[in-house]
Amino acid sequence: MSGGAAVLRMRGIRKEFPGAVALDGVDLDVREAEIHALTGENGAGKSTLVKVLSGVHPHGSYTGEVLVGGEPRRFAGTADSERAGIAIIHQELALVPQLTVAENVFLGNERVRGRGPLATVDWGRTTVEARRLLARVGLDADPSAPVAGLGVGHRQLVEIAKAIAKPVRLLILDEPTSALNEEESDNLLRLLLEFKARGIASILISHRLNEVVRVADRVTVLRDGRSVETLDAARGEVDEERIIRGMVGRDLENRYPPRTGEVGGVRFEVRDWTVDHPDRRRAVQGASLTVRRGEVVGLAGLMGAGRTEFAMNLFGRCYGRYVRGTLHKDGRRVRLRDPGEAVAAGVAYVPEDRKELGLLLDAPIRENLTLAALDRVGRRGVLHAAREVVAAEELRTRMRVKCRDVSQPVGELSGGNQQKVVLGRWVFARPDLLVLDEPTRGVDVGAKYEIYQVIRELAAGGAGVLLISSELPELLGMCDRIYAMCEGRVTGCLPASRADQESLMRLMTRTGAAPTGETERRPG
Amino acid sequence: MSAPPMAAALRTALRGNVRRYGMVIALAVIVVLFQILTGGLLLRPLNVTNLLLQNSYVLILAIGMMMVIITGHIDLSVGSVVAFTGAASAIMLAEWGLPLWAVLPLALLLGAAIGAWQGFWVAYMGLPAFIVTLAGMLVFRGLTLLVLGGESVGPLPESARTLATGFLPDVQAGGVHLLPLLLGAAVSAVLVRMQYAARADRIRYGLPAASPAAAWAGYIATAAAVLAFCGALALHRGLPVVGLLLLVLITGYAFVMRSTPAGRRVYATGGNEKAALLSGVDTRRTAFWVFVNMGVLSALAGLVFSARLNLATPGAGTMFELDAIAAAFIGGASASGGTGTVLGAVVGALVMGVMNNGMSIIGLGVDWQQAIKGLVLLAAVAFDILSKRRAPGGGRAAGDRAEPTGKVPVGGAAADPGG
Numbered sequence: 001m002s003g004g005a006a007v008l009r010m011r012g013i014r015k016e017f018p019g020a021v022a023l024d025g026v027d028l029d030v031r032e033a034e035i036h037a038l039t040g041e042n043g044a045g046k047s048t049l050v051k052v053l054s055g056v057h058p059h060g061s062y063t064g065e066v067l068v069g070g071e072p073r074r075f076a077g078t079a080d081s082e083r084a085g086i087a088i089i090h091q092e093l094a095l096v097p098q099l100t101v102a103e104n105v106f107l108g109n110e111r112v113r114g115r116g117p118l119a120t121v122d123w124g125r126t127t128v129e130a131r132r133l134l135a136r137v138g139l140d141a142d143p144s145a146p147v148a149g150l151g152v153g154h155r156q157l158v159e160i161a162k163a164i165a166k167p168v169r170l171l172i173l174d175e176p177t178s179a180l181n182e183e184e185s186d187n188l189l190r191l192l193l194e195f196k197a198r199g200i201a202s203i204l205i206s207h208r209l210n211e212v213v214r215v216a217d218r219v220t221v222l223r224d225g226r227s228v229e230t231l232d233a234a235r236g237e238v239d240e241e242r243i244i245r246g247m248v249g250r251d252l253e254n255r256y257p258p259r260t261g262e263v264g265g266v267r268f269e270v271r272d273w274t275v276d277h278p279d280r281r282r283a284v285q286g287a288s289l290t291v292r293r294g295e296v297v298g299l300a301g302l303m304g305a306g307r308t309e310f311a312m313n314l315f316g317r318c319y320g321r322y323v324r325g326t327l328h329k330d331g332r333r334v335r336l337r338d339p340g341e342a343v344a345a346g347v348a349y350v351p352e353d354r355k356e357l358g359l360l361l362d363a364p365i366r367e368n369l370t371l372a373a374l375d376r377v378g379r380r381g382v383l384h385a386a387r388e389v390v391a392a393e394e395l396r397t398r399m400r401v402k403c404r405d406v407s408q409p410v411g412e413l414s415g416g417n418q419q420k421v422v423l424g425r426w427v428f429a430r431p432d433l434l435v436l437d438e439p440t441r442g443v444d445v446g447a448k449y450e451i452y453q454v455i456r457e458l459a460a461g462g463a464g465v466l467l468i469s470s471e472l473p474e475l476l477g478m479c480d481r482i483y484a485m486c487e488g489r490v491t492g493c494l495p496a497s498r499a500d501q502e503s504l505m506r507l508m509t510r511t512g513a514a515p516t517g518e519t520e521r522r523p524g
Numbered sequence: 525m526s527a528p529p530m531a532a533a534l535r536t537a538l539r540g541n542v543r544r545y546g547m548v549i550a551l552a553v554i555v556v557l558f559q560i561l562t563g564g565l566l567l568r569p570l571n572v573t574n575l576l577l578q579n580s581y582v583l584i585l586a587i588g589m590m591m592v593i594i595t596g597h598i599d600l601s602v603g604s605v606v607a608f609t610g611a612a613s614a615i616m617l618a619e620w621g622l623p624l625w626a627v628l629p630l631a632l633l634l635g636a637a638i639g640a641w642q643g644f645w646v647a648y649m650g651l652p653a654f655i656v657t658l659a660g661m662l663v664f665r666g667l668t669l670l671v672l673g674g675e676s677v678g679p680l681p682e683s684a685r686t687l688a689t690g691f692l693p694d695v696q697a698g699g700v701h702l703l704p705l706l707l708g709a710a711v712s713a714v715l716v717r718m719q720y721a722a723r724a725d726r727i728r729y730g731l732p733a734a735s736p737a738a739a740w741a742g743y744i745a746t747a748a749a750v751l752a753f754c755g756a757l758a759l760h761r762g763l764p765v766v767g768l769l770l771l772v773l774i775t776g777y778a779f780v781m782r783s784t785p786a787g788r789r790v791y792a793t794g795g796n797e798k799a800a801l802l803s804g805v806d807t808r809r810t811a812f813w814v815f816v817n818m819g820v821l822s823a824l825a826g827l828v829f830s831a832r833l834n835l836a837t838p839g840a841g842t843m844f845e846l847d848a849i850a851a852a853f854i855g856g857a858s859a860s861g862g863t864g865t866v867l868g869a870v871v872g873a874l875v876m877g878v879m880n881n882g883m884s885i886i887g888l889g890v891d892w893q894q895a896i897k898g899l900v901l902l903a904a905v906a907f908d909i910l911s912k913r914r915a916p917g918g919g920r921a922a923g924d925r926a927e928p929t930g931k932v933p934v935g936g937a938a939a940d941p942g943g
């Protein structure tokens with residue numbers, strides 16, 4: 001595969017924003033029929049580079065050259081880059097949920113009868129060709145069904161079908177698997193390999209280094225706006241440790257901070273928690289678990305296992321319909337009918353979707369940090385501006401949030417830093433039970449470690465942590481005990497010392513069975 | 525990350541300030557413009573007093589509307605509610621002979637009930653505010669016609685008229701009223717002190733702050749504007765009762781929105797309702813009370829308006845909702861919610877008020893007045909959105925309008941730290 005002709009060459013790309021240099025001399029070569037991974041910490045410049053390549057940042061707003069197929073190109077907009085055969089699958093999917101699958105696939109590229117202003121959509125061809133494209137990406141979906149009914153994984157495939165509906169030479173995928181479960185991710189990676197066999201090159205931007213190692217032919221590492229190195233799998237240079245070293249500029253010896261502090265007595269106990277979806281399907285069936293003082297408890301499960309539904313319903317019935325179940329704190333039953341009561345009872349929930357559910361994007365960082373504990377920055381119902389700034393500065397240092405100052409709108413921060421702000425809000429509220437829903441999704445290695453450290457600190461301070469994660473190594477690295485859920489039931493619990501990926505996966509896929517295995521015996 | 529050169533830094537600072545104080549500057553320009561066009565009539569003591577009296581109810585409504593818009597909603601029923609509560613007050617005063625001290629709380633209670641009715645549908649039933657208040661606009665206009673029987677009710681007793689057109693008892697010295705001057709001195713002292721403290725805080729925390737010269741220019745401009753305004757009042761008939769009412773309302777609401785958890789919850793609910801909910805904010809209750817508040821302020825405006833006309837008419841308050849909405853948007857509210865300030869709403873209402881007054885003095889017809897005001901509204905919002913797009917970032921100042929959440933401006937990556 002080495003020695004293939006270059007599809008894309010970027011030379012000395014430099015892009016400045018007012019007050020910041022986003023890219024400072026980036027070189028990138030992508031060969032024909034190659035899967036080229038682009039890695040780097042959040043803020044290293046990956047997204048900016050893709051925007052230069054796609055014409056979002058038009059020619060003239062950056063310096064350096066872009067050559068596609070050997071010819072210098074000057075894209076004035078995304079239409080130009082599309083014409084040159086470059087297709088981008090964005091992190092945030094660009095589909096219209098109300099339109100059908102086929103309509104989305106040919107959006108802006110309609111199959112028409114006739115020419116010019118008199119052209120009408122050729123629905124027959126639209127459906128037939130959409131079906132062919134869907135088959136090519138391995139999606140078994142009705143072309144006339146609305147996209148709104150599809151899950152994230154399937155939407156991703158629709159997006160790819162849309163991309164290959166045009167003549168494409170280079171496919172760029174920005175964090176394509178971050179919202180997918182393992183099986184869906186596997187499918188997607190297989191698809192990339194298939195495209196490669198057909199001669200389509202792709203650039204894969206991903207934080208999931210295991211996937212990068214699995215499929216990438218070469219890896220270019222960006223750090224602080226520079227391309228620091230390009231690793232070649234053919235020369236055996238591509239492995240996770242090597243990539244991480246390139247990304248952070250040093251060896252990250254341990255990916256998980258060591259356990260500190262003591263695990264105490266049972267702090268929270270959930271018994272027989274049962275939840276219905278809003279449409280009255282059962283979401284969670286009789287889930288029971290305990291969290292001890294200072295303990296990090298994991299909750300493993302595949303997509304649709306009911307983990308998020310369970311956590312959100314527990315947190316003041318934020319999701320679905322509460323059917324039954326009791327929550328006990330320090331042996332006393334507490335009722336949490338709305339999130340306000342949950343916060344008052346010392347329960348915190350950090351949602352998975354930080355932009356949708358976590359942040360006031362236009363509001364300054366400090367207001368985001370203090371929102372859940374406003375009484376701590378005021379006296380007798382009056383907020384104290386200086387005290388808020390001091391508190392926010394303290395949290396910013398402690399959480400290592402990279403920002404201009406705490407009055408900067410949180411929407412301007414990178415993903416990892418946004419996640420630290422959401423987490424910081426709850427650190428500030430000093431919860432007794434912190435429920436974290438995929439806290440490191442879409443977050444780079446360095447920021448991940450810092451988030452883990454905060455979790456450890458909270459636990460060492462006596463809080464209980466319930467960690468929901470789809471990354472099994474993360475659960476194994478962070479937790480004292482790990483519960484597994486499958487189809488709305490808790491199917492078992494393993495101490496981390498005796499758990500491994502296989503045993504967890506067995507519990508996560510134990511359908512229709514009563515809880516067995518090393519289930520916790522209820523104390524008292 | 526290279527430090528930007530001085531010139532660029534200066535440009536950014538200037539641009540930030542233009543955006544931040546854009547509407548205040550625009551207000552000053554409009555005042556000067558009409559002062560010239562009217563040959564000095566605009567700022568005559570008599571006319572300044574009139575400006576305040578004429579716009580009192582729009583100012584009251586703009587405060588409430590700003591809060592509704594910050595929450596991410598809208599209230600189209602305001603004009604009809606003004607008419608209905610004004611009619612009810614007039615009937616109580618003129619026909620039932622109730623004293624003002626009894627009518628005032630009853631009217632406010634009626635307004636609260638109306639607000640609660642609309643808030644219930646919007647906050648707890650999840651109906652769009654646009655629809656609920658459009659219905660309210662029709663319902664309360666209809667009820668106004670019903671209670672008035674299609675006729676006007678009036679005149680009102682002297683006590684009620686005092687509320688809208690009366691002046692506070694005062695000490696005079698050589699034809700100059702002293703109360704407005706004292707109040708003006710106090711208000712400008714407080715405002716300058718607040719600006720000074722805010723700047724000191726920014727410096728203490730190492731945030732970019734205005735240069736000493738710019739800061740002093742700001743203090744002097746603030747004090748001069750307040751004193752000039754109060755001086756004009758002092759030279760005419762003193763401090764209007766409604767002026768004191770407005771001062772209390774503006775100060776009170778600005779304080780609540782800036783410095784209390786309740787205000788913060790209003791911003792949070794409008795900024796991202798789901799995030800606010802998951803942070804323990806009762807977003808439904810917040811929205812509900814914002815509508816109740818709007819109802820109470822509408823009732824107050826209704827009472828003031830009836831008292832000013834000395835009459836309750838079936839057609840009262842027509843288009844008031846649009847004046848209030850325009851004031852809020854000119855004053856820096858965002859259509860997607862979460863941004864805006866009480867002082868912004870006041871500035872927005874004054875822009876509209878001065879234009880109305882000035883154009884009337886120079887004899888422009890209502891036809892031209894409407895068209896020009898429409899264009900000013902459009903220009904104000906366009907200026908704000910375009911300047912925001914060019915320079916992402918900045919605080920939540922008047923004139924700071926956010927793009928819809930989730931849409932990252934093209935330059936957004938500029939803030940990627942370490943990039």
